[in-house]
Amino acid sequence: MSDERGAGRESAPPLVVMEHITKRFPGVVANDDVSLELRPGEVHALIGENGAGKSTLMRILYGMYPASEGRILLEGEEVSISSPRVALQHGIGMVHQHFVLVDPFTVTENVILGDEGSVILDMETAHQKVADLAQTYGFQVRPSAVIEDLSVGEEQRVEILKALYRGVEVLILDEPTAVLTPLEAKDLFTNLRRLRDDGKAIVFISHKLDEVLAIADRITVLRRGTVVGETTPAEASKAKLAEMMVGRPVLFRLEKPDVEIGEPILEVEGLLGEGKLNGIGLQVRAREILGVAGVEGNGQKELAEALIGLRKSAAGTIRLAGTDITGWPVADIRNAGVAFIPEDRHEQGLVLSMTLWENAVLGREDDPPFSGRTGFLFIERIKEMAKRLVKLFDVRARSINVAASTLSGGNQQKLVLARELDTSPKLLIASQPTRGLDVGAIEFVWRQILDQKKEGRGVLLISAELDEIYALSDRIVTIYEGRITGEYAPDAPPEEIGVGMLGAADTAEAS
């Protein structure tokens, strides 16, 4: 079996060596004695679960943080990378998980920012340079396009161009496919391979094992800040990698309760709004979990917001257990029996500066027994409720009087979950419920969601993680560009679901 990847490259001396890197933040050791080598013409994947230290390590390489200990060697010589500018000067570039592009500017303006070449801007020449660069690497991009109008895949190409424009030899990509459709991911991989063949060293940070196995030449696994292993796709399997990441065999499936599915709890028809929702129709029944699968940015946020009342739809109906709740204000929808786990718990879930008990009552503060008709708050009762929830959901905190900002992401999410489920809703809307959580918290949240079936409730699960969709759903639908594009059985293979997510035949090809 001929395997072009990596063959013959083993002998190339490493371009970058990170030696015994340790990084401490107050109270946390993010990287502990990590060593890594990057070779030219190689795609090196860095994997690990959330919080393993992958991003931190690369940010040190990119000069965003100083290492507490250890050193970095570039072509055998020790260098001090004190800022992103210095990193770029050394030929190291990084594409962040959350793009850092200036929306109202054009592609060219974004690319040349900081390296404009002259005090007075010569945009004509700049546009030409960007166009030439894109052509050299086979990227499709229009230099004069404004970022606001671009698709996510195009934006990512601009980010890569920014690095290439500065002549980087090392390109770091942090979770690049998190926001791409399967087809766009395929395009990205094609481009990455071209760059690799051109002799660049590429670092691919990801937690998506399928893709890592598809694109990487070499894989380093991090867990809790240390390197637990190095391997290649030839030697490793998805299960093995997962086990290395987590330290124990990982449950990809939890046991689903065996219950009979009941009457429709939620009926949505023809939901239209603001260009993001283009006619959504779906149904969730009691004791059923409906998984809405799709790459972010296809209307999921808008759908969730419309259902909870945060957004007015231009047309369509929403019915809850037979009652038309279209256009109702949030408070009324909540009172009717809908609970909401937002995709961004900081923006729409918790008030970080307030205490746990103050957060626990949010949304119910005008219900008895928490306040009286005059508006007086019964704080003792609220605190009792909070204590009960914290115990029940194992939210780890010093007391209910601490600020929510001190909780880890997992504990914050548990608090949100506890609060929402305590209302005994008929319908639970869970939007990206385990984003940013470690495996322990993910398992907990999944368990809680599955248990809703036993309580006779319906769950609308919106998620970009297929693992999650598979683990929880009784039925799966796909969402694309604001429309439901397909319905699938819970055991449908990923390729099929991928068709619904965009009509791609497969997610990433093996070489």
Next chain:
Amino acid sequence: MDLTDIGASIRIALTYFTILYLTGLGGLFSERSGIVNIGLEGLMVIGTVTGAAGAAIFAGPAPEGMGLGAGGVIFGLLFGALCGALFASVHAVATINFRVDHIVSGVVINLVAIGLARFLSFVFFEQATQSDPGGPHLPRLDIPGLSDIPWGLGNAFQNLSPVVLFAAVLVFPVTFALYRTRWGLRLRSAGENPEATRSLGVAVAPLQWQGVLLSGALAGMSGAFLAVEVVFNWREGQTLGLGFIALAALILSNWDPRRLLVVAFLFGFAQAIPLRLDDAPLISLLPPQFINMIPYVVTIVAIAGFVAKVRPPAAAGRAYEGAGGT
């Protein structure tokens, strides 16, 4: 009311335009870099007292002053700008280095300015609330061509302070600097997305400092213009909320120097109404105190009516949304 009145109103409008445009441009540089600056009024106040002091020192007759004539007046105006910039550095330190809320810091600037101005007045003029009337000023100009327009309208362009022309002409270098230079690109980038700016190795803090200092210099010069060229002395409270009207003009102009030119003139015209058009039809029916309210009401209506259509620089906009933003 006749055409002469309209001509005179336009002249007054041009004067107020100068004040509003200079201050507004100052605010533009600050906010485009990402620092909201509602302390423009306070910066103007400092400009008024120091501008008047500077003009008295440099252009005032010897032995108290240096008797430098028109040049001295210009030094005086520049002195006002310099002091404005110095005072603005307080806002810069608070917001950029200590990350104090931009609006809170702006409010503090306005509060402190009043007291500081009294103190400075005491130092320069030995009176707490005003300087002697009749201070030195620049010679007046007539704009060739325009000032010959018949029927009384021509007097709109007669007897203008050169600073008016200066302000009007500023639109060209400012627009060029903002949109066609590397510095302008970086400044705007800092205000739209400081993270993106930093990630490319462009330091954001120095750019923001420059924006805030410029806002101090321009607002200071605007105040100096008011004291030296318009009323010929310093008086407490003479800024009359113009700093905030300039802020409103800036918002309505969507933070663009060309649009600001137009909006500042329109607001300047609103200022002229109580002064010269109080016998116009409809307006003459109002009691005099109500006529005085017109500029403020116009500003409120404009802000309330058009605010949904403007888009502040993204990073600065967070301060504008306050609690109402999502």
Next chain:
Amino acid sequence: MSTGDATLPAPRALPPWLESAVAQGLALLAAFAIAVGVGSLIITLYGENPLTVYSAMLSFAFKDITSIGTVLSIATPLIFAALAVSVCFKGGLFNIGVEGQFLVGMVTASWAALTFDFLPGLLHLVAVLLFACLGGMVYAAVPGVLKVTTGAHEVVTTIMMNGIAVSIVAYALNGPLKFTEAPPGQNVDLRTDIFEPSALVPDLGHLFGMGGSAHLSWLFPIAIVASAIVWFLFRRMRLGYEARVVGSSAGSARAGGIAIGGVQIKLFLISGALAGMIGMQQVLGERGALVQNYEAQLGFTGIAVAFLGQNNPIGIVFAAVLWAILSRGETALQLGTNLPREFVIILQGILIFSVVVVYQIAKRRLARRELQRAGAEVGLRDTATPEDEAPREA
């Protein structure tokens, strides 16, 4: 080798509210020290001894019971003003229009004083106070409604309203509320007619042996009660809770079903009502009429006092008294030293600035301590990662 499970020694544990209060107190002290320090520099430039100057200011304020009474009566309107500002601020709103609301409150109160003179004693006074609050409320409602319906930023609209209010007072004094009999002598100061005694707030100072010049009236205890009510509102009432949520995270408030617009309008109304009371000390407690050269700027000073008191009702009372002591010290300066009275204004200015900056630093320190404590007690894996170390500038 264990990694993220390392623990740190826990900082001493105090209940969170106490820690916060101590932090605020220390911040105020630190800011005060900075202001005193800078002030000392200026004093020495004038050739005076800082110690003598400061002690002259302090002793003047406390020289006798009447002087203390004067201090408290200066503080009274400032307490109302600062409370008004803080009520909005808690909800994330900047009510700079307190000045205008105070002016309009004086106008409506004066109208009520002149119109309801047929009411017996206490009722007349109550009516006047009621109209003071109503005037402020209605005036504050305008920017409030504009904010909620059009999103017009309240900083600009309230300042414009301040400008309009000055004209409203001028109009009232020139027209509807003008005196019916010309005041004696050649003094042509515009004013309303002198109010009936039943409209005035009874003097409190004489109960404590203070001279009449102190003008300490029952408005002072009313102000204290008002601050207790504000405290109660924000700590024990649903509206206060919802306001704090809106002020901290509007998105989470909305997602929780809170009607943001309703909360914001209510805050403006309460704020306006409090602002309306600002002018009562001078109109009902001292002069018995609304005069053309009324004491202005009290609304703006209230903003300064609110910052000084960190928008906390208890802190506000102390801050107002502190401010009043400094203001009273102005007179001491004129009498005993070379310094101009404007020096006090500078001192006050530095004080506000220092408080705002020091408190910002203290807040972050405190947050870091809380994180460390959480990490120590709960374990680092269950604690948030501090975002302390910001990525470097280029």
